[in-house]
Amino acid sequence: MTQTFRATLLAGALALAAGMAAAKSDVTIGFQLEPPNLDPTASAAAAIDSIVYANIFQGLTRFDSNGGVIPSLAESWDISEDGKVYTFHLKSGVTYSDGTEFEATDVVHSITRAKAPDSTNPRKSIFEVIDKVEAVDPLTVRITLKRPKGGFLFDMARGDAVIIAPESAATNVTNPVGTGPYRLEDWVKGDKVVLVARDDFWGEKPAITRATFRFISDPTAAFAAMMSGDLDYFPAFPAPENLPQFEADPRFRVTVGTTEGETILSTNNKMPPLDDVRVREAIAHAINRQEVIDGAYYGYGTPIGTHFAPHNPDYVDLTALSNYDPEKSKALLAEAGYPDGFTTTLKLPPPSYARRGGEIIAAQLAKVGIKVEISNLEWAQWLDEVYKQTNYGLSIVSHVEPFDIGIYARKPYYFNYDSPEFDAIYAELDATSDPAKRHELLVKAQEKIARDYVNGFLFQLPLMSVSNAKLQGLWVNAPAPVTDLAAMSWAE
């Protein structure tokens, strides 16, 4: 009797222990930046998308881990011969986390709202091409474009284009209601956001049922939080100098992937003498990229020769056009009329790649006679002085938007680059859907800006992540700011 009792007790205890081990279904994730609010259609902050994209909010299409576009709320779509009419077939049985049903009119509402004259959507421009949007039936939406647009499905996958219900549109900033597998449980401002899996989710239930996002801005604190086991995962780990310590510890896994961040020495193409292409080429040849990468990012990061992500299939390696050659640099300066160099400003935003990289580049430029006056700015100051007023000579910043070569055709834009030739290439690209033709035009566009030495092209910002070695399904690359909770699970 006692024996049996003991055995039962033991079995019970074991089952409990096993149950507890298998029940590990929560995850704690560290981020440096806290999102200002939780509505991706209200602010540009990448920190918003990093939490809510695909977890709470879904769009017609979405990004996969390689940056490709796959179906999301739209199961499939047809595109008319002329490339102007998109008919989306929506998934059925989809509900929002407040219980209401998702239907075609929500898509019409979301797009109409983003396009409206008083809209504050940070990327209103992607909706400009839409002529009209109609609900054909509850599960079919027809979108008619003013002109064919090659990247339309890509644009619809962006966080700015997620589908929201009219009832919750005004309150999504603090109480996000979407169609995704998770809902917001708690947001302690300045500390953490907690998401939990929805009980009433219409699709496949995810393995992770609870995710806590903690905001730790200080790199040393981030290191301590990860090392002590307080966190399970820190994508975009801010202290590259500590990575070897994590690599040496079997509790952790370190991955180095790519992002969409082209780190460039932004150049004011209207500010003399930088308006002379020979001067800009001279700057390009004065920069030793590897030295910058080693100094600014501890050797992580891929050199780039144009404004395009190296992991993209359409990328061409143009680094040879701007190879390190100080002699050539001096010759070009002399040819442009500056044999003794000149003085300009270098205004740096807060990230460490900019501050550290700025010092190195200043030293490299000094070797060919170009003197730069460095000033360190806060982001808000940078946006005002450099970005808005273009009151600068040089700056360093990572352009993290996916597929953003189009900024070279934008006017006004803070590079002050003006090339009708590039504009023509980009306009043609914008209207082309055929992949082969698009590739050809993309190569042309990359070459054009590389040969005009619009900016100093430095390196692709790497994504260094540290995670618990048992946590699976993490994205190695960051084609867009996404933390795909539904793809994660704990190894047994």
Add this chain to the structure above:
Amino acid sequence: MLRYLTARFASLAVSLIVASLVIFLALEVVPGDPASFMLGLEASPETVANLRHELGLDAPAVTRYFSWMAGLAAGDFGISYTYRVPVVELILDRIWVSLPLALYALALSTLIALPVGILAATHRGGIADITVMGATQFGIAVPNFWFGMLLVALFALTLRLFSAGGFPGWSDPAAALKALTLPAIALALPQASILSRVMRSSLLDTLDEDYIRTARAKGLNRRQVLWRHAVRNALIPVLTILGLQFSFLISGAIIIENVFYLPGMGRLIFQSIAARDLIVVKNASLLLVMTITVVTFLVDIAYAAVDPRLRKR
């Protein structure tokens, strides 16, 4: 006493009005626009203008100052530009981290400093005194954020007794106090060092006073003189320092809050400045000024309590 209090009270009110003007003007001068910060690099000027209008940023400065003051008078602190929740809510959330942290650190530093200072003064030149002077020299010299990191390295990473930071909330008071312990120690160390030195030198000065000799001559023993006359009189400069320290603890914890990633007032202001959430910055700063002036006011009253001469005025 009444005249003294009235004068103190008037100076409190004037400080607050001057502070509100200074804060408002300072934020007017700071470059950077909240709306363009929120909308990022891709937004069109038209979208930025829409948002500026929505946030009420397009009104003239004078109008904005008076509507701020009118709102404050009615207890309305406005809505945060970035978080889009009432500023009062944000501040109240944070104050429940910062205030307990400051009080905890203050209690620690006082509990350590006063006995240590008295010990050193009464054993002037002895081993205890030399040890205290050396240790406090160290305590003042060590930057508190670095000391905080050392605490994390020892207690969180090596011994794993504490978590490396964060705040679990007051629903579990024991866990909350535990989370505040390392930051409070880090904050208290330099304060305790300063305070014990002030206590020591102030007590030494008092012990040299004529009335102490008189008291001894009256037949009181050393201990009675120390506690009834010397310590009490020596506390006045200590109280002044204590009042200043509290202000420092409440506002100067920004770095410690970052080291331990605590969601406190310091971090709120820091984040809000970076994000140009000016409405949070001005209200939170004004609240800090208010706290500090009120604490100074209370310290002034405390003087009156320990110093009978002030009571008569």
